[in-house]
């Protein structure tokens with residue numbers, strides 16, 4: 001296993017620049033997830049690490065060594081793709097061992113390696129089957145087995161679960177996390193699914209239009225987003241982003257949100273907002289930080305109750321979501337499953353302002 005360093009990486013297709021100066025560094029044994037909307041450059045970045053695409057400028061290092069000019073076969077990586085093309089005429093065991101055969105590894109060593117990954121992935125009883133006799137999830141396991149048998153410096157995964165149904169995707173996600181914990185391998189994993197990113201990663205790189213928007217731990221990216229794109233993209237339901245005006249109330253800083261009647265005024269403590277006095281900012285609050293007063297986080301030191309008109313109530317099993325209107329947009333509050341709340345009712349909602357974040361609406365950057 002090895003660390004991975006990406007330095008000011010740029011990639012052009014003809015005149016079009018699709019990676020615009022990416023810097024990422026992960027430690028040996030890290031689990032890096034590249035996440036972002038379709039077309040943002042995730043696969044291109046992964047393919048440059050694999051050596052399947054040449055880079056235009058910058059550098060890629062596996063361990064201390066630059067691999068930028070190296071052929072894919074010389075980089076000591078193994079890759080699992082979204083479409084896990086298995087050889088249809090070969091058994092599972094043959095599919096897994098084929099690469100080793102090519103490299104001239106002898107039979108007893110091959111068999112030991114097959115047994116090891118078969119145990120790891122719980123596919124021992126499938127070894128003599130053909131791919132056509134496997135379910136989608138089993139095929140995906142075999143494709144992973146083919147990569148795992150290599151014992152490379154870095155594993156690369158490109159949306160390996162996106163062809164699976166929802167339940168299986170969640171199971172395999174846990175499986176991959178377990179594998180990583182057990183093997184301590186360095187992994188780079190591409191997904192457009194922000195939940196997958198948050199659950200799997202030790203470090204997340206959020207990409208948009210070939211630009212790195214934020215690089216950090218799942219908690220940093222979720223709780224401390226650098227800009228409105230990251231705030232909105234990570235988390236489900238999305239963070240509420242509400243237009244507000246910075247005002248002074250009895251000599252203290254507050255934000256005013258237009259709404260029914262007088263709207264809502266909330267005291268704020270963030271000093272950086274003073275530079276925006278009299279101006280509009282975007283107030284960001286996650287659904288779980290906007291809740292029924294009984295369900296509010298008891299550790300939050302700055303919880304403010306406000307009456308809000310509840311328009312829609314959506315029970316979701318473990319939680320109930322309530323939709324209200326703030327600053328001209330729908331805002332979603334996440335309540336306890338058994339919160340007594342009815343549509344059409346005006347109910348107190350608790351704003352956990354310790355979790356609030358603010359953005360400059362012009363630049364979309366975080367106000368600190």
Ligand SMILES: Nc1ncnc2c1ncn2[C@@H]1O[C@H](COP(=O)(O)OP(=O)(O)O)[C@@H](O)[C@H]1O
Pocket residue numbers: 013018036037038039040041042043044045
């Ligand atoms: N071979 C190629 N030639 C030209 N443009 C490409 C090529 N491959 C990808 N692109 C473009 O590069 C951008 C990033 O693509 P990709 O890395 O596949 O995105 P993602 O994996 O995030 O969905 C897209 O705009 C895509 O159209």
Ligand SMILES: [Mg+2]
Pocket residue numbers: 042043044
């Ligand atoms: Mg892709």
